Amino acid sequence: MVLKKRDxxxxxxxIWSLLVDPADxxxxxxxxxxxxxxxxxxxxxxxxxxxDLLILGDGYTAxxxxxxxxxxxxLAEILFATSPFKERRSDFNVWGLCPPALxxxxxxxxxxxxxxxxxxASYDTFGSERYVLTFENRALxxxxxxAPYEFIEILTNSRTYGGGGIFGQxxxxxxDSLWAPYVFVHEFGHHFAGLADEYYTSDVAYEPAAEIxxxxxxxxxxxxxxxxxxxxxxxxxxxxxxxxxxxxEYEKQSAALQKRRKEIxxxxxxxxxxxALFLEQRAADSKLLGxxxxxxxxxxxxxxxxxAKGYYRPQVDCVxxxxxxxxxxxxxQRAIERVIDLYAGR
Numbered sequence: 306m307v308l309k310k311r312d313x314x315x316x317x318x319x320i321w322s323l324l325v326d327p328a329d330x331x332x333x334x335x336x337x338x339x340x341x342x343x344x345x346x347x348x349x350x351x352x353x354x355x356x357d358l359l360i361l362g363d364g365y366t367a368x369x370x371x372x373x374x375x376x377x378x379x380l381a382e383i384l385f386a387t388s389p390f391k392e393r394r395s396d397f398n399v400w401g402l403c404p405p406a407l408x409x410x411x412x413x414x415x416x417x418x419x420x421x422x423x424x425x426a427s428y429d430t431f432g433s434e435r436y437v438l439t440f441e442n443r444a445l446x447x448x449x450x451x452a453p454y455e456f457i458e459i460l461t462n463s464r465t466y467g468g469g470g471i472f473g474q475x476x477x478x479x480x481d482s483l484w485a486p487y488v489f490v491h492e493f494g495h496h497f498a499g500l501a502d503e504y505y506t507s508d509v510a511y512e513p514a515a516e517i518x519x520x521x522x523x524x525x526x527x528x529x530x531x532x533x534x535x536x537x538x539x540x541x542x543x544x545x546x547x548x549x550x551x552x553x554e555y556e557k558q559s560a561a562l563q564k565r566r567k568e569i570x571x572x573x574x575x576x577x578x579x580x581a582l583f584l585e586q587r588a589a590d591s592k593l594l595g596x597x598x599x600x601x602x603x604x605x606x607x608x609x610x611x612x613a614k615g616y617y618r619p620q621v622d623c624v625x626x627x628x629x630x631x632x633x634x635x636x637x638q639r640a641i642e643r644v645i646d647l648y649a650g651r
Contacts, residue, residue: 306322306323306324308321311521313518314518337448339451340404340423341402343451344374344400344402345401346377346378346400347381347397347398348399349395349396349397349398350398352453354650355396355397355398355649356398356455356456357397357398357399357454357456358398358400358457359399359449359452359456359458360377360399360401360402360458360460361403361448361449361458361460361475362376362377362403362459362460363460363462364408364409364411365403365405366406366407367405369409369462373401373403373460373462374401376460376480377460380458380478380480380485383486383489384490384493388632388638389633389638390641393645396645396649398453404424405423406422406462408420408422409462410422410463411426411427411437411461411462411463412429413428413465415428415434423444424445424459425439425441426438426459434467437459437467437477437478438469438477439459439475445457445475455648456496458475458477458496459475459477459478460480461477462480463480464479464481464482465482466479466482466484466576468488468491468492469492470492470493470494470495471495471496472496473496475496477492483580483583487628490624491624494624494633494637494641498637498644500522500523500524500637500640501520501522501609502609503525503610503623503625504611505613506555506556506560507563517612517615522610523637524625524640525610525617525618526605526617527615529546529605534546534605536635536636539639540603541603544599544603544604546605547617548604548605548606548621549598550606550621551593554593555594556613558593559586562585566582583628590622590628591630591631594621594622595629604620605618609626619634619635619636619637620634620636622634623637624637
């Protein structure tokens with residue numbers, strides 16, 4: 306096992322290693338308890354030749370197993386309605402597992418709700434009210450071991466807006482949220498293809514980096530010039546770089562909505578109010594971004610990677626940028642296809 310870290314030039318350097326002998330007496334080969342029957346949601350061939358996606362349910366009681374299956378099939382259909390997954394559907398197998406929970410739902414500590422759900426998913430990760438992750442990695446892997454998988458999507462039996470995605474680990478989504486279709490696809494983009502967040506006005510953004518370096522992620526860049534732009538082959542000759550857009554107007558509009566979002570959460574108002582605010586924001590963003598001169602064109606639009614300045618995204622709008630009803634941009638689609646090719650053996 307080798308752990309590597311990127312240096313300032315994005316080169317990976319080894320910082321730690323460990324030799325693991327599977328025959329060592331300390332290796333525990335005892336099988337964990339079964340989480341229940343394996344559900345076949347989509348099957349197109351042997352796991353060795355396909356991308357295997359495992360959908361795990363968390364916070365579903367024994368009486369809610371039927372609900373999990375409906376949720377899993379519904380969200381799988383949403384994924385395969387989205388390009389390029391739509392065009393590559395036959396390269397996937399999709400499986401379902403749902404260990405029964407003692408109580409319905411998952412933890413939401415900010416409201417005093419705590420659940421010992423089988424996978425351990427919880428809201429309020431790192432202090433962000435909508436960020437849903439689990440730190441119970443052993444429990445997660447013991448359950449997942451009962452299915453063939455390369456990728457994991459955790460469906461939480463909850464309605465509050467939320468989700469999360471970690472490249473190469475798993476992604477999550479609140480199955481009953483009005484925004485589950487968007488959150489599922491967006492967070493799966495992080496998990497599946499290492500896509501960066503392209504937005505930069507949200508409170509979940511990290512503190513700005515002390516030094517701007519070229520990101521490893523395929524859909525953001527610090528170099529918008531035509532000679533070094535990582536997606537330059539997709540840029541039309543008549544598209545200016547950096548590419549102009551209504552940045553100041555967008556930021557003003559976003560700041561006002563973020564203020565109202567904070568008020569709703571601080572006062573613990575009904576989820577319907579948050580849904581209404583997000584619908585309002587989607588309509589405003591769609592109107593503004595859809596009217597841009599270079600809408601639908603690949604360029605280098607400043608504002609990405611949680612930073613207002615210094616980082617650029619490929620298109621003015623994308624699933625990785627806003628909640629608008631828009632697809633993955635061309636650059637993101639290409640990155641996803643490369644991962645599908647890797648696991649489907651093409």
